[in-house]
Amino acid sequence: MKSALQHVVKCNLEKENITDPIVLPLADCIISAGLLDVVCKDHDTYIRYLRKFSRLLKPGGHLILFAAYGTTYITVGKEKFHALTYDEEFVRKALSGEGFVIDNIEVKERTAVCDLLDYKAITYIVAHKEK
Numbered sequence: 001m002k003s004a005l006q007h008v009v010k011c012n013l014e015k016e017n018i019t020d021p022i023v024l025p026l027a028d029c030i031i032s033a034g035l036l037d038v039v040c041k042d043h044d045t046y047i048r049y050l051r052k053f054s055r056l057l058k059p060g061g062h063l064i065l066f067a068a069y070g071t072t073y074i075t076v077g078k079e080k081f082h083a084l085t086y087d088e089e090f091v092r093k094a095l096s097g098e099g100f101v102i103d104n105i106e107v108k109e110r111t112a113v114c115d116l117l118d119y120k121a122i123t124y125i126v127a128h129k130e131k
């Protein structure tokens with residue numbers, strides 16, 4: 001995969017163009033792993049950021065999300081940080097509300113015993129932007 005990389009660019013989801021000052025061509029696929037859950041302060045922000053992903057995708061382009069349901073906090077070092085708590089019903093509504101069609105959702109219930117974070121399940125979601 002490393003040899004296929006052409007560029008590494010900074011991304012700030014708060015910017016209108018999240019890769020500003022670089023304008024990327026529309027993408028076939030966006031993968032977001034463990035990102036929205038920790039950077040979104042509330043459900044409206046999550047939906048707003050999904051909208052930004054959608055704007056970066058070609059019609060029919062795919063969005064792949066690796067995320068967790070039911071997290072309320074995450075620990076880094078000795079600091080405890082907020083995490084966005086949501087469930088499958090929320091993410092289904094959020095995706096379809098932003099024009100995505102869900103292709104597949106896999107959920108793996110938590111088995112780990114650890115208090116560094118309190119997620120209930122991990123989810124892998126594949127969706128595509130409606131044409």
Ligand SMILES: C[S@@+](CC[C@H](N)C(=O)[O-])C[C@H]1O[C@@H](n2cnc3c(N)ncnc32)[C@H](O)[C@@H]1O
Pocket residue numbers: 011012013014032033034035038039
């Ligand atoms: C839990 S990490 C995600 C890890 C990453 N997906 C990986 O697999 O290494 C959360 C990331 O969100 C980034 N972040 C925080 N605020 C952001 C924002 N407004 N826009 C984009 N990324 C942000 C942080 O810099 C951090 O790297």
